[in-house]
Amino acid sequence: MEGGESSVTRVRLRDGESPEGLxxxxxxxxxxxxxxxxxxxxxxxxxxSEQKRIARRKAVxxxxxxxxxxxxxxYR
Structure with a gap:
């Protein structure tokens, strides 16, 4: 879901499936x-600029x- 993209995560109940499984x-x-x-x-x-700074720190x-x-x- 990048760049303003929107979607809904859906899961349908299968035959004989428990709510816990769903x-x-x-x-x-x-x-x-x-x-x-x-x-x-x-x-x-x-x-x-903060994103770039964070990315540099992560790279280091x-x-x-x-x-x-x-x-x-x-040494092992």
């Missing part, structure tokens, strides 16, 4: 569709973690 399938579909992560991400306005952290794992692997 709820389980619904939760799984919501997770797969990324509905909750989208809502969390868009909860507050974040400017473009990812690289440090990769190097740390690489170094750690040499």
């Amino acid at each position: 709820l389980r399938r619904f939760r799984k579909k919501v997770t797969q569709d990324g509905v909750l992560s989208t809502v969390k991400r868009n909860r507050f306005f974040v400017s473009k 952290r990812r690289e440090r973690r990769r190097l740390w794992r690489e170094e750690r692997g040499r």
Whole structure:
């Protein structure tokens, strides 16, 4: 659901399916569709410059973690 795209997550009750099973399938579909992560991400306005800053920090952290794992692997 990117760029103002809107959709409704639907799950229909199957023959002989319990309400618990229906709820389980619904939760799984919501997770797969990324509905909750989208809502969390868009909860507050974040400017473009702040988004870039966050992305840079994530990239640095990812690289440090990769190097740390690489170094750690040499001594095992």
